[in-house]
Amino acid sequence: MVDVILKTNSEQGLIKRNIYGHFSEHLGRCIYEGLWVGEDSPIPNTEGIRNDVLNALQKLHIPVLRWPGGCFADEYHWKDGVGPKSERARMINTHWGGVEENNHFGTHEFLRLCELLGTEPYISGNLGSGTVQEMQEWVEYITFDGESPMANWRKSNGREEPWKLTYFGVGNENWGCGGNMRPEYYADEYRRYATYVRNYSGNKIYKIACGPNDNNYHWMEVLMREAGRFMDGISLHYYTIPTGEWADKGQATGFGDAEWFTTLKKTLYMEELLVKHSEIMDKYDPEGRVGIIVDEWGTWYNVEPGTNPGFLYQQNTMRDAVLAGINLNIFNAHNKRVHMANLAQIVNVLQSLVLTEGDKMLLTPTYHVFDMYQVHMDAQRLELNYESPGYTFGEETIPQLSLSASRSKDGIIHVTACNLSHTDELEVVCHIESADAASVSGQILHHADYGAFNTFEQPDRIQPAEWNGITLENNKLRFVLPPASVGVVSVKG
Numbered sequence: 001m002v003d004v005i006l007k008t009n010s011e012q013g014l015i016k017r018n019i020y021g022h023f024s025e026h027l028g029r030c031i032y033e034g035l036w037v038g039e040d041s042p043i044p045n046t047e048g049i050r051n052d053v054l055n056a057l058q059k060l061h062i063p064v065l066r067w068p069g070g071c072f073a074d075e076y077h078w079k080d081g082v083g084p085k086s087e088r089a090r091m092i093n094t095h096w097g098g099v100e101e102n103n104h105f106g107t108h109e110f111l112r113l114c115e116l117l118g119t120e121p122y123i124s125g126n127l128g129s130g131t132v133q134e135m136q137e138w139v140e141y142i143t144f145d146g147e148s149p150m151a152n153w154r155k156s157n158g159r160e161e162p163w164k165l166t167y168f169g170v171g172n173e174n175w176g177c178g179g180n181m182r183p184e185y186y187a188d189e190y191r192r193y194a195t196y197v198r199n200y201s202g203n204k205i206y207k208i209a210c211g212p213n214d215n216n217y218h219w220m221e222v223l224m225r226e227a228g229r230f231m232d233g234i235s236l237h238y239y240t241i242p243t244g245e246w247a248d249k250g251q252a253t254g255f256g257d258a259e260w261f262t263t264l265k266k267t268l269y270m271e272e273l274l275v276k277h278s279e280i281m282d283k284y285d286p287e288g289r290v291g292i293i294v295d296e297w298g299t300w301y302n303v304e305p306g307t308n309p310g311f312l313y314q315q316n317t318m319r320d321a322v323l324a325g326i327n328l329n330i331f332n333a334h335n336k337r338v339h340m341a342n343l344a345q346i347v348n349v350l351q352s353l354v355l356t357e358g359d360k361m362l363l364t365p366t367y368h369v370f371d372m373y374q375v376h377m378d379a380q381r382l383e384l385n386y387e388s389p390g391y392t393f394g395e396e397t398i399p400q401l402s403l404s405a406s407r408s409k410d411g412i413i414h415v416t417a418c419n420l421s422h423t424d425e426l427e428v429v430c431h432i433e434s435a436d437a438a439s440v441s442g443q444i445l446h447h448a449d450y451g452a453f454n455t456f457e458q459p460d461r462i463q464p465a466e467w468n469g470i471t472l473e474n475n476k477l478r479f480v481l482p483p484a485s486v487g488v489v490s491v492k493g
């Protein structure tokens, strides 16, 4: 049993809704098949975007969607992807499988998808192999209201009004696939490119610099020192790879207890990364103006056997669900610095929300976690005090419990909880201070088999259920988390 103090009168700031963001990349079957099937497809669609996936994603109220990559972004030339589809350039997607990219999904299609989802676009510009002019003109094309060469071209391509575009990334992974640059060199390049990412017609861009990969603290130091004042946000990428080895990352399914434990241990490293990168940022930006944008995170396993190694297609089990819950709780706790996070990738790639096969679609356990956690978006974070029991495997111990709490605008208190142990349930007693709690309800995501996943034959094997047995007495909330589970509790006054 663990005692938790929930302080309802100590608000810790807003949990920015963009923490619940996602990432779409021209990689494998994410864009083509997953999101875009084209207007002429027998799969029911809205202007080429498949309806089943669209409807599923609409329910999550996704706040922000990143596009077009990833590594793809620094090879993408946006002009190839506008105008009549029959005339669009064909290219090779050199990063991801060497397949043909016909550019049928381009700027107009992405921004239409965002409109249909009610989500804010976050576009990653090409610094690695594109020109400053190309980047400047992309922003002009999208946002300029009035007469200009790019605005006129946009209009001739069927879009009279400019779009609103807030989030713009100036390169991606420029320490690696985006040009193998040194931080000193990239910092100068960032300053040059970012100068031409202009605010047109009242549109205000939030500029995001390419930040470090996991624990590259030197990169963060140099970027903040040399370019911190020219940016609004800086990215951080951290993937959870069970073995820690790129050559054999571990399987998405069919894993054992040791892999379960190691994977969760590795994902908890996100906490240390945020603490240490924040410390560096505090030196150069003590007011906390610049945000951390965790624009790639999630699990990365070996591809599903028999699938194209360049497509990075993986299944998604209860392990991914618990891992998603843990990371979202961590991001909530760092709500002051973390302005945005984007899980990689939304459909058919790494830790996806949705998988498709032909005209079939399924929701992954990770989808359900995002659904349950929606309640935290734009809510006031509340302070929690507790000491988690340890979860020991072999010689190693990690915390068994991961928690987060917030109060939504309508006054409802929400607690999200993950039990990391694959064997032991956990009773949680939450003392709600300074509030009169009257009623309680909850949802739980759990399966007797921690390796369970949804298939096209059994798409509803894992789905949230009503959480019975939660009690509330004299402001004492009590619930029992089954092993390997994620829960959300709502407390009304």
Ligand code: AHR
Residues within 6 Å of the ligand: 025, 069, 070, 071, 072, 172, 173, 177, 296, 344, 350
């Ligand atoms: O998510 C797959 C790839 O991982 C992205 O394209 C890249 O940015 C990162 O290395």
